[in-house]
Amino acid sequence: MPKIAISLVDFTYIIDNWDRIIIKYSQLYPVHIIVHSESAKFFGGFIFILSYLKLTNPNLLKKTHGEVATLLYISRRIDFSAMHRYRVDSWTEEKNRQVFGPCSNRNGHGHDYKLEVMVKGKLNNHTGMVVNTGDIKLAVGNLIDKELDGKFLNEEHPYFKQNIPTAENIVAYLWEAISQVLENCSLNRLKLYENHYLFSEKEEGDMVTFTRRYHFSSAHRLHSDQLSDKENERIFGKCNNPYGHGHNYYLDVAVKGIPDNITGMVINMADLDEIVEKIVLEEFDHKHLNLDTAVFKGLNPTSEVMAKVVYDMLKPYIPKLYRIGVWETEKNYFEYINEEETVHG
């Protein structure tokens, strides 16, 4: 049986813990989201948003997220396990190995998937709900249970007999299938985690976003050349320590596009890993960002600056690059999306 848990209310972006305040940087406009963790207990599993923004440019919010003033977004998580393999039967063993690596193993391998289903709808003032989350649980849970959970997808699912069940293809398939079983609300976004280091996302339209997560450890010192020593100390406190301090960083590199007809991938994963390793990780891992890297010369290496810097480093090598997310700690997440480029595809 798939397990269903309420894991998050994702109003505009990632909140992976109910009582956490997440600051999202998009084009360097800050958005603050505060949710009420206790309300989940009282309202059948959905959470009220106490305050959702402090935004320097309201037009951006409108452009990016549509009718935010009237629509509410609700997210439920559904877990399942499934097996798959990445293989093109008409290719040689060697070519399959070369393109898909260990995923090409004929006998398959498996994952514990986590699926986040985010729907949008209008608030019903009588019930205090947009939609009964129990209904979503039932409709989506049944679908997953019947079609995916515990299955070898390439062998047992009609769609995935024809299309390789990559994370991109699975999320695109689920978008169509789930859209048909929802009532009184519509799908806003699906997010499918294959594991902690790989997930795919789908919103309205043909495109799928594919994200890989990487890890590195670095030291930095927060210090701005534009400010006096006293001001630096006042603003950055301990982080202004002349020697620096360090973090376990996690870096989310997201590409967006239409999955390839044959491989089912938006980008070849081995190529992506090689580029990020060479361009970013070799440059940052086990280094002092202020002292050892050329890219932060004259820049204050805050994580919001890092998100933009990494985007600029990778973009020439990855034309489909969509978003860079930097986890400075588990509680601090920053991201950079080049909205202008995404508007024009």
Ligand SMILES: [Zn+2]
């Ligand atoms: Zn796999």
Ligand SMILES: [Zn+2]
């Ligand atoms: Zn720091």
